[in-house]
Amino acid sequence: MKIDRMDHIVLTVRDVTATCEFYQHVLGMEVGIFAGGTRKYLQCGKNRINLFEQGSEVEPKAAVTVPGAGDLCFIAETPLPEVIKHLESCGVPIELGPISRPGAMGLMESVYLRDPDNNLIELSNYVEL
Secondary structure, eight states: OOOOOOOEEEEEESOHHHHHHHHHHTTOOEEEEOTTSSOEEEEETTEEEEEEETTOOOSSOOSSOOTTOOEEEEEOSSOHHHHHHHHHHTTOOOSEEEEEEEETTEEEEEEEEEOTTOOEEEEEEEOOO
16 A cells, blocks of 8 residues: 555644634634534645534544643745744744754654644755755
8 A cells, every 4th residue: 555645634623713813813724614614624735624613523433632732843835934934923932942853754843843733844945955
């Protein structure tokens, strides 16, 4: 078997509205609504983050569903210095960085922050060598 790519991940969150506001306003993601209008997701490029509100998860689900357990890395098209300025303008503190880290396709320059549920978010640019 050969896996081609990841389609989506699922985050369990305390407040879907607050999560959507953060990811839309701070990270520029689009908010979508599943057919039936009861569940939301975040779209970024060809990837999706499906959202479960804690206590209202849909089966099947992970064995342990808790807000704040995520550790996500996003590759930004925007240069990192502009990303940092944008985060500052949104009042989002940077927890660490800029710092160099290895990524799936080479060396990255990254900053780390937290979303409303305390998930760790890494925003990165690949370093041109």
